[in-house]
Amino acid sequence: LMPDVTANNFVDLSGINAYQYPYLKLITKLNIDSINGYQSPVFRSITFNYVPASELALDNNSTIKSDSIVTMGDSVGFGITYYNVGFTNVNGVVRNFFAYDQNGNKVNLRTDTVQTVLKIDSSGFIKATLPVSRMPIFKKYSNQVNFNFEVQPLAQQNEIYTYNNTVNSNFFVKGSPLTLNLDVFSDGVKIMGGDYVRLKPEILVKLSKQNSDSLTMLDTSFIRIFVNNNILIFAGNKRDINGGVITETGKDAMILKFTPELKEGQNEFRFITMNAGKNSYDTAKYSVTVSNELMVKDLYNYPNPMKSETTFTFNLAGSNIPTDCRIKIFSVARVVKTLKIPASIGVNQYPWDGRDEDGDYMANGVYFYKVIIEGDNQKETALQKLAILR
Numbered sequence: 001l002m003p004d005v006t007a008n009n010f011v012d013l014s015g016i017n018a019y020q021y022p023y024l025k026l027i028t029k030l031n032i033d034s035i036n037g038y039q040s041p042v043f044r045s046i047t048f049n050y051v052p053a054s055e056l057a058l059d060n061n062s063t064i065k066s067d068s069i070v071t072m073g074d075s076v077g078f079g080i081t082y083y084n085v086g087f088t089n090v091n092g093v094v095r096n097f098f099a100y101d102q103n104g105n106k107v108n109l110r111t112d113t114v115q116t117v118l119k120i121d122s123s124g125f126i127k128a129t130l131p132v133s134r135m136p137i138f139k140k141y142s143n144q145v146n147f148n149f150e151v152q153p154l155a156q157q158n159e160i161y162t163y164n165n166t167v168n169s170n171f172f173v174k175g176s177p178l179t180l181n182l183d184v185f186s187d188g189v190k191i192m193g194g195d196y197v198r199l200k201p202e203i204l205v206k207l208s209k210q211n212s213d214s215l216t217m218l219d220t221s222f223i224r225i226f227v228n229n230n231i232l233i234f235a236g237n238k239r240d241i242n243g244g245v246i247t248e249t250g251k252d253a254m255i256l257k258f259t260p261e262l263k264e265g266q267n268e269f270r271f272i273t274m275n276a277g278k279n280s281y282d283t284a285k286y287s288v289t290v291s292n293e294l295m296v297k298d299l300y301n302y303p304n305p306m307k308s309e310t311t312f313t314f315n316l317a318g319s320n321i322p323t324d325c326r327i328k329i330f331s332v333a334r335v336v337k338t339l340k341i342p343a344s345i346g347v348n349q350y351p352w353d354g355r356d357e358d359g360d361y362m363a364n365g366v367y368f369y370k371v372i373i374e375g376d377n378q379k380e381t382a383l384q385k386l387a388i389l390r
Contacts, residue, residue: 053158055086056093056151058167059123070132071174074285075194078169079127082151090118092154094304095126099147101136109134109147111302111313113154115385124151131193132173133286143173155305155366155387181208182271184286187321189346196297197262197288198345199319205256205271226270227260262290264319291317296371296382301352305387308361311351314371314382318345322375327352329369329386336362343373354388364388 016024030041059081066077078097084090097109109130118124126149135145150166153159183190185204186197207223225232269286295317301310312327325343327350328335336356341348356362366387373380 052087
């Protein structure tokens with residue numbers, strides 16, 4: 001509100017927070033002092049001094065790819081440089097790796113938010129390791145894997161063009177994926193490779209048919225499990241001998257349960273299945289990490305900015321399941337919402353509907369959130385920002 005403007009003085013609007021008020025409506029009211037009888041005011045013109053927006057662009061010539069041919073269970077490394085070639089600074093960016101499955105559904109692989117200002121004519125660089133097992137594989141294209149990287153301005157900042165914010169890359173998976181559907185869970189959380197697990201995790205392996213010919217006999221003789229190159233002893237149907245593998249078989253599925261004692265650092269699970277009809281073998285590898293130190297890694301929420309809901313995601317490292325996990329959302333002045341969640345070692349995801357402790361939707365603006373983890377006489381916290389824009 002700017003009352004009592006009596007001359008054509010320039011009015012500076014640059015102090016308005018564009019994150020909080022992305023759309024402005026200018027309303028002008030003209031009035032006359034009828035007592036003194038001055039001539040009625042006339043609105044003749046309005047002038048804006050416009051500075052063009054920022055512009056993010058990817059440098060395709062800077063692309064780094066670790067390999068073009070990989071095997072199932074491995075990871076692929078990817079790096080690229082992006083620039084701000086626009087006319088204003090970019091106040092933070094969102095960087096996202098994603099792929100599309102054969103039905104055209106978007107599969108989010110990794111997202112992070114960078115709060116650092118990207119100045120005019122400056123650059124940023126991202127390097128990431130993406131597990132192959134998380135990506136959709138197109139068999140009809142010789143086991144080709146396609147994924148995309150995109151960079152976008154944070155909190156719906158203006159940008160001149162968006163067509164140059166995305167780059168596509170691909171590689172090929174050597175051999176064929178398993179003829180069986182194989183899912184691996186650690187303490188009830190599905191692992192994809194590269195995950196954190198605890199020192200003695202409860203591992204569940206589920207094998208199921210893709211078709212009637214995929215699994216002719218649900219028998220442990222058709223699968224071998226290696227942990228750090230040591231083969232596990234199969235215990236037979238629904239029995240556990242000397243800490244071996246418990247098997248539960250049904251009409252269309254086999255479930256294997258075991259609790260290995262891992263080592264600190266990198267560990268590897270390797271599953272070898274036999275295709276009885278073709279007398280051939282398929283192999284899948286999952287690399288996992290054990291850490292004795294309690295750590296919160298890769299904390300972000302998506303989408304950000306959010307409208308009515310978002311999902312908090314973080315990777316938790318530690319030797320045991322934490323005793324307490326809370327997410328506190330707060331403004332500059334106070335805590336507005338506390339979420340108490342059951343966290344596990346590995347990837348954790350928890351949705352939030354954007355409501356405060358009173359059940360009301362929170363106002364547009366920028367907020368902070370903190371993840372607080374406690375366990376094994378350790379306490380770890382991590383802090384991030386989120387924006388609400390409805």
